[in-house]
Amino acid sequence: MRRGRFSGPASELAQQFSESVSFDWRLFAHDIAGSIAHAAALAEAGILSSEEREKIEGGLREIQQEIESGKFQWDRSREDVHMNIEAALTKRIGAVGAKLHTARSRNDQVALDLRLYVKAEIEEILKRLHAVQIALLNLAEQNADIIMPGYTHLQRAQPIFFAHYLLAQMEAFARDADRLRACLGRTDVLPLGSGALAGSTIVLDRKGIAQQLGFSGVSQNSLDAVSDRDFVCEFLFCLAMIGLHLSRLSEDLIIWSTSEFGFVELSDAFSSGSSLMPQKKNPDAAELTRGKTGRLYGNLLSILTTLKGLPFSYNRDLQEDKEALFDSADTVARSLEIWSAMLPEVKIHRERMETAANDPGLLATDLAEYLVKKGMPFREAHDVIGQLVARAAQMSVALDNISPLQMQELSPLFGDDVTTIFNARSPSNYLVKVSGRGRVNQPPLPNIRFSSLPS
Numbered sequence: 001m002r003r004g005r006f007s008g009p010a011s012e013l014a015q016q017f018s019e020s021v022s023f024d025w026r027l028f029a030h031d032i033a034g035s036i037a038h039a040a041a042l043a044e045a046g047i048l049s050s051e052e053r054e055k056i057e058g059g060l061r062e063i064q065q066e067i068e069s070g071k072f073q074w075d076r077s078r079e080d081v082h083m084n085i086e087a088a089l090t091k092r093i094g095a096v097g098a099k100l101h102t103a104r105s106r107n108d109q110v111a112l113d114l115r116l117y118v119k120a121e122i123e124e125i126l127k128r129l130h131a132v133q134i135a136l137l138n139l140a141e142q143n144a145d146i147i148m149p150g151y152t153h154l155q156r157a158q159p160i161f162f163a164h165y166l167l168a169q170m171e172a173f174a175r176d177a178d179r180l181r182a183c184l185g186r187t188d189v190l191p192l193g194s195g196a197l198a199g200s201t202i203v204l205d206r207k208g209i210a211q212q213l214g215f216s217g218v219s220q221n222s223l224d225a226v227s228d229r230d231f232v233c234e235f236l237f238c239l240a241m242i243g244l245h246l247s248r249l250s251e252d253l254i255i256w257s258t259s260e261f262g263f264v265e266l267s268d269a270f271s272s273g274s275s276l277m278p279q280k281k282n283p284d285a286a287e288l289t290r291g292k293t294g295r296l297y298g299n300l301l302s303i304l305t306t307l308k309g310l311p312f313s314y315n316r317d318l319q320e321d322k323e324a325l326f327d328s329a330d331t332v333a334r335s336l337e338i339w340s341a342m343l344p345e346v347k348i349h350r351e352r353m354e355t356a357a358n359d360p361g362l363l364a365t366d367l368a369e370y371l372v373k374k375g376m377p378f379r380e381a382h383d384v385i386g387q388l389v390a391r392a393a394q395m396s397v398a399l400d401n402i403s404p405l406q407m408q409e410l411s412p413l414f415g416d417d418v419t420t421i422f423n424a425r426s427p428s429n430y431l432v433k434v435s436g437r438g439r440v441n442q443p444p445l446p447n448i449r450f451s452s453l454p455s
């Protein structure tokens with residue numbers, strides 16, 4: 001690359017500073033697939049003979065095998081994955097290797113590799129998200145009749161089914177999957193043919209290359225195609241959002257596994273002990289999931305900041321996109337894997353959940369709605385029940401220990417039937433609230449009825 005223009009090699013220091021092969025080597029399979037498709041287009045355009053094309057393809061496939069078997073010698077002085085593979089090809093098949101880079105720049109080459117990488121990662125993350133959704137569904141089905149307190153402000157609010165909670169988590173992951181599929185649509189565009197920035201006088205069949213590489217479309221503007229990393233930002237946002245959702249799930253299970261709540265217990269396999277306190281069992285896998293969300297946000301911010309103010313078109317700054325991208329994809333893939341393995345092993349303490357859910361105070365809203373059904377305006381009913389709650393607190397008794405007769409002192413609308421309200425499972429005050437169905441997305445998940453909204 002430096003032979004013509006430069007009088008000497010780059011300094012050792014500059015080489016070390018600018019190399020990216022120590023991390024972008026991971027793009028090798030995409031780089032090779034891209035080069036094979038490019039060579040086919042060069043042959044079609046008459047730049048390569050069919051023997052030359054075959055030689056290039058054969059050489060590239062051998063290099064791929066060598067990399068996969070761990071025998072390939074990566075050379076940091078060759079800067080990046082693209083230069084390493086090209087140099088290895090020329091060494092292997094001779095001068096014809098030097099024809100491969102016709103009508104191509106590393107600027108469109110790296111944009112291509114990155115899009116292929118993101119497309120493959122989206123497919124992988126979607127699979128892992130689906131596995132977590134299935135684990136949540138299974139847990140919901142196995143514990144379909146358990147009730148627990150629902151919380152707002154982390155204060156007990158109203159009784160809910162535990163399954164209702166689990167399916168709420170599933171909704172969030174369904175949106176994450178939607179978002180990833182939308183991101184995939186915008187990533188699925190071939191940038192090759194854009195050259196360094198202004199295309200090439202050698203015109204290749206870009207649609208053919210796109211088809212061979214599995215892209216649905218080709219980019220329209222060469223300046224944009226080599227500058228654009230929107231798809232990286234979007235993907236990193238999708239991953240940050242998945243991290244956020246996993247972190248909220250983690251937080252709930254961490255709190256619920258404390259002695260204070262005692263609703264759930266994470267299995268030994270996903271917990272750790274203390275080096276000092278023998279009694280401890282800590283929810284480390286959940287805590288680490290929560291903690292890793294920080295780096296997901298950091299990676300998103302890092303690429304957004306790198307792109308801000310970059311002049312069009314390609315700038316070397318763009319090399320800084322990769323480590324953040326790889327780190328977020330790896331982090332989310334591993335977190336999802338942990339959760340699909342950990343959820344089936346969560347032990348549910350039904351009695352603890354139900355004891356908490358049977359706190360009669362949680363039915364105060366149902367009591368107010370009881371009065372509404374008897375004809376009282378809701379604000380007035382809210383006030384009456386508020387007084388009832390205050391009276392129970394004064395008398396140091398639970399709400400259901402106040403007799404209908406005592407209640408009538410606050411409103412004549414209370415009848416003997418009010419006692420039926422104090423059964424959290426009573427269809428009149430509870431089951432009607434859970435008549436929707438878990439919203440599910442492609443790929444299909446079993447239908448289950450537990451979400452709070454009518455379908």
Ligand code: ARG
Nearest residue numbers: 020080106107110316318319
């Ligand atoms: N390693 C570079 C990157 O990741 C590849 C493109 C280099 N292009 C260039 N003109 N120096 O962006």
